[in-house]
Amino acid sequence: MNILVYLIPISLILGGVGLAFFIFTLRSDQYDDPEGNARRILSDEYDDKPKQ
């Protein structure tokens, strides 16, 4: 049963990391144009930094 001491925090932390990432993507407007984003990766043009 001692294994639970590691496993429960690990499962919570991993889930929390996923949640934090989701909140990050939400905050940085990454769901505003899903269709455009799907097409943009096909473009040959590269830029050094993300556009605002």
Next chain:
Amino acid sequence: MTATIRPGISACPACSAAPAAEALAAGAAVQKDVRVALSLPTIHCSACIMAVEKALSEYPGVKSARVNLTLKRATVEAEPEVMPQDLVRLLDGIGYEAHELDPGTLSATQTDKAGRELLMRLAVAGFASMNVMLLSVSVWSGAADATRDMFHWISAAITLPTIAFSGQPFFRSAWAALAAKRLNMDVPIVLAILLAVFTSLWETTLSGEHAYFDAALTLTFFLLAGRYLDHRTRAIARSAAEELAALEVPRAIVMVEGEERQVPIAEVSVGDLVLVRPGGRMPVDGEIVEGQSEIDRSLLTGETLPVFGGPGREVSAGEVNLTGPLLIRATAVGEDSSLHRMADLVAIAESGRSRYTSLADKAAKLYAPGVHILSALSFVGWYLYTWDLRTALNIAAAVLIITCPCALGLAVPAVTTAASGRLFRKGMLIKHETALERLAEVDTVVFDKTGTLTAGTPELINLDQVSSRDVSIALALAQGSSHPLSVSLTNAARAAGFEAAEVSEIAEVPGYGTKGVWQGQEVRLGRARWLGAEALSRTAAWLKVGDAPATAFEFTDRLRDGAEEAVAGLLAAGKDVYLMSGDTTLAVEEMARRLNIPHWLAEALPADKAARVQAMTDEGKRVLMVGDGLNDTAALAAAHVSISPASALDAARVASDIVLLGGDLSPIAEALGTAQSATRRIRENFRIAALYNVIAVPLAVAGLATPLIAALAMSTSSITVSLNALRLR
């Protein structure tokens, strides 16, 4: 926008001072960068995105440009000198259709804050419910004693903050309802969630066996999912409707000391001279000062025949100038113009519509008191039976959780999302939340004629009755003109293989027609009065060769695409179809016969239309009104449910529940079917939810429900309801 400030021509000095002050204020504001929004209806691929962004950002003065493919829209940050018209021309040049959007109208949808907030709460609830479910599964599979207590405590530690954060939309809505002394669906939801958390905490402190933390969280998660679906459907409709409104940038050309200046319509004041170019819409009510033209009044009155306009004639906002440039002096602007007075009529009719109770409201009215009474009764019953507060409270909580409208909360949004999505792909925009339910009840359909059943473009009908000599002369005269009748005549004659005759000295006489010289004789094509002919009751252009009597080219309004299918489909579905128009009896009768519409009403004034619709409603009929003009607005608002085409006047679109995005009418008949099956699905969903309650509630009241049963029942019913809704696609 860097216009110099000059006093306007005005009757009173104070009137001219006010716009000047506004211009000064505007001048200070525009020093910042401006944001220009462009609608790009034709873009569809990654190459399009790159080409548009590249072209826009290379334009001098443009700081950045970003294309949003989902909204088919480009946002440009630019210096104030950059004119939107230039950007539109630039994009047209590289092959992309572009329209300027009014940023003021659009700003509301720039960032969907409410949607993002809901999504955030949904994500947190999802994360928490997964983790708590993991712990609960271990408890159900046999964790006991200290392990079980520890799992319960961890669950509590996750659940409490999550509920406090994710449950807020429900808490707020329930509080608002209670404050107004009403009951809505959210009151039992909040009570169930809070009671579940409270009893579970109590159980946990006493090392009890059953804790409902997972139930409270899954409930929040599923309900938030329903809420988010609902919000998205409405946000999509709102943004599309706003884009339609934003396409008409409210600008007018005002003449100041002989110079043209573009100003927002709101800044035009009484007495200003406004220039209206051919093809333009009158921005304000006024009186013609200079110029002659023909004026299309069909959006206001439904008449198809354009009327002659010359100096001294009154014009109303919304009329379209057809042939020559007109200079008008504004007599009424903004709120006082005839366009706005119509809005009062609409407001009165609207109040009738808000009385409609949606299916969800009806269900909530039955459900909310029932659940509270049932739960209270089981609490009292078990307390009297055992005299144990803990058992009684546990059972009351279980009853509330089991009956909680998880499936009910999903029943309506899941179906409306699927149905709205399906209709949106067919080109129909559902603007009002209960429009689908009301559409399903329709038994009578009323069509407007001009601009709704007809496309507003004339079609030549007697080409074979006119001698080929006359046709070629008419073609020669018509081909240089942009008047709708000339354009139609040119197209018809060319399609029939005619060549233009050799006519010299062709000149357009604004408001009258075109004249020229053919084989030494004067030839004229134009209005009946100009040529001394007797006017016909239907639209016609006349050709006069020399001194011979004039020949008529007769026109009829071209039917809108899908009009025949729509009417035939509605008649086949057993609906009563009416045609109501402000046009002449002959034109309306002919149209009714052409489309097999059994009942028609001609020369109807706007108030007549609304009164007839009201009378039908009083007879117990459910009327669907389809119309586009200002004269339909009151009828659109008075009807049970209303549809207007995208080409309709702004006021008509605002008054209607559904907007047809394409030019095609055929989706109307289908939409009625979709609405009926959507309502059927909603009812089925309610039945599924009720059935599951019938099975699970006795178990809960008998004290046999465990958290496992609650979780199983809740998830299965929610999934069944969602799957049932998906059958609509």
